[in-house]
Amino acid sequence: MIKLEQAIVVEGKYDKIKLDQIFDSVVVCTNGFGVFSDREKLDYIRRLAKEKGIIIFTDSDGAGLVIRNYLKGAVTEGNVYHAYIPEVAGKEKRKKVPGKAGLLGVEGIDDQSIIKAIMSCGAEENASKGEKVTKSDLYFLGLSGGKGSAEKRKKLIKEMDLPANISANAFIDAINAFYEKRQFIEIAGTLLK
Numbered sequence: 001m002i003k004l005e006q007a008i009v010v011e012g013k014y015d016k017i018k019l020d021q022i023f024d025s026v027v028v029c030t031n032g033f034g035v036f037s038d039r040e041k042l043d044y045i046r047r048l049a050k051e052k053g054i055i056i057f058t059d060s061d062g063a064g065l066v067i068r069n070y071l072k073g074a075v076t077e078g079n080v081y082h083a084y085i086p087e088v089a090g091k092e093k094r095k096k097v098p099g100k101a102g103l104l105g106v107e108g109i110d111d112q113s114i115i116k117a118i119m120s121c122g123a124e125e126n127a128s129k130g131e132k133v134t135k136s137d138l139y140f141l142g143l144s145g146g147k148g149s150a151e152k153r154k155k156l157i158k159e160m161d162l163p164a165n166i167s168a169n170a171f172i173d174a175i176n177a178f179y180e181k182r183q184f185i186e187i188a189g190t191l192l193k
Contacts, residue, residue, distance in 0.1 A: 002115065005126040006053040006081060007177060009045060011067060014094065014107040015057075022111055023118070026052070026177040028170075030067055040163035042074055044174070047161070049078030052177055055123055057083045059105035083121040085109045131181040133172055141188050144168065152192055159191045 004025035010016055016027045028045060035041055048054050056071050058064035072080065085106055091097060092108040099105070106114070138144035143153045157166060162174050175184050 002119075003126045004055075004118070005124040006055050006079070007048040008055045008057050008083075008118070009071065010106055011058050011064060012107075014092070015105065018107045019057075019114070022114060026173045028054075030058075030071075032063070033067065035067065036070060038163075040165070043161075044163050044166075045071065046075050046077065048177060049075045049080055051078070053079030053081065053124075055081045055083050055118060055121060057085070057106060057118065059099075060085055060087045060103050061099055061101040061105070064105070081121045081123060083117040083123070085117055086113060088113075133175045133179075133181050133184050135168070135172065137181070137185070138168070138172070141185070142192070143188070156188060156191055160187070 001024045002022065004023050007026035007028055008019055008023065009028050009030060010019060011030055011032055013029055016029050019025075019027045026048065028041075028048065030041070030045075031038070035045075045054060054075065056068050058068045068082065072082075085104075086109070088104045088109065089102055090104045090108060091099070091102075092105060135144060138149075138153075139146070143149050143156065153168075153171070154164070157164060157171065160174075160178075162171065166174065179187065
């Protein structure tokens with residue numbers, strides 16, 4: 001697995017699944033055009049750009065270009081890198097028919113082409129050995145799997161200025177993007193008193 005400093009922004013969940021198998025990095029889905037109306041998601045992406053840098057990695061089709069251009073205009077502070085997949089004719093295995101443009105998207109491109117695209121855009125490998133927050137940590141902090149844990153987690157998410165609808169796994173990714181484990185434990189302890 002390649003550890004990256006920057007977060008990667010992709011269009012959909014299948015793109016995220018593919019990249020999670022290759023990179024140890026925060027991978028954020030725009031949910032296609034959903035990012036146009038999801039202010040919290042856009043604010044989260046902006047924060048990632050300021051604090052870590054982001055790599056915009058959308059499909060080569062028209063929809064991917066629209067999303068890329070929207071993010072390019074909407075994220076004006078921080079470091080924004082652009083990675084491009086090659087235009088390869090075909091369809092993803094899970095689809096019955098190819099998309100309008102007849103091109104493979106991020107999820108359909110081979111791993112080596114993805115690595116080449118990401119690493120050639122200016123991505124930085126992060127060899128830091130800092131300890132990461134895990135699901136077990138959330139459990140022991142009372143943020144998962146216990147009575148009132150959902151309410152505590154929602155309070156913490158709000159205080160940390162993260163999207164309210166963030167999943168548990170995305171919450172862990174966000175924590176690990178912005179904090180070291182000991183920092184998070186201190187913050188959680190203070191905010192949940």
